[in-house]
């Protein structure tokens with residue numbers, strides 16, 4: 001029997017037979033995998049906790065035909081505060097659903113796992129604006145997946161976008177590009193959103209920073225950042 005040791009978090013549970021379930025794990029080394037957790041619904045199962053949604057564990061797995069099976073497991077983080085707070089749990093559902101849709105088996109998901117764990121940690125332990133946390137998560141996730149447009153200059157005329165902090169900049173979500181005030185004039189206003197330069201600087205910070213540091217900034221006006229996170233995600237979801 002070939003055993004594989006991984007670390008991962010359960011992002012989905014699917015009922016399967018009486019005492020078994022199929023869990024989807026976002027792992028550090030195998031990408032998103034389906035694992036049959038045999039007997040995991042029994043109260044005396046050693047894998048009872050580790051096979052639950054949103055629990056981060058170290059697993060020893062073996063593969064047989066199309067599925068992995070759990071040989072043994074050890075819980076690393078339960079995210080306890082999150083699972084007893086319905087609003088936070090709902091946010092976690094949104095995050096894991098997004099991740100489920102953009103990941104695959106055998107993909108390098110180590111950074112996506114790191115991002116999810118850091119985001120859940122912030123929601124679990126810190127008192128941060130939750131909408132902003134979700135928006136930061138989306139911006140960083142899309143950056144890891146390679147969708148970040150050029151942020152520093154207008155995509156049409158190459159004008160620097162950071163220079164005047166009182167100016168507005170424009171995100172064209174059809175083409176996934178940033179534009180300056182002049183270049184957006186001729187465009188249909190149904191294809192772009194207006195955001196402030198401090199917001200653009202915050203977006204740049206999230207893109208450039210290590211995953212561990214992306215939540216350590218604050219914005220006076222959070223609305224533009226939250227709107228951008230949402231629109232950016234929707235724009236990319238339509239293309240993948």
Ligand SMILES: [Zn+2]
Pocket residue numbers: 154155156157158159179180181182183
């Ligand atoms: Zn321009």
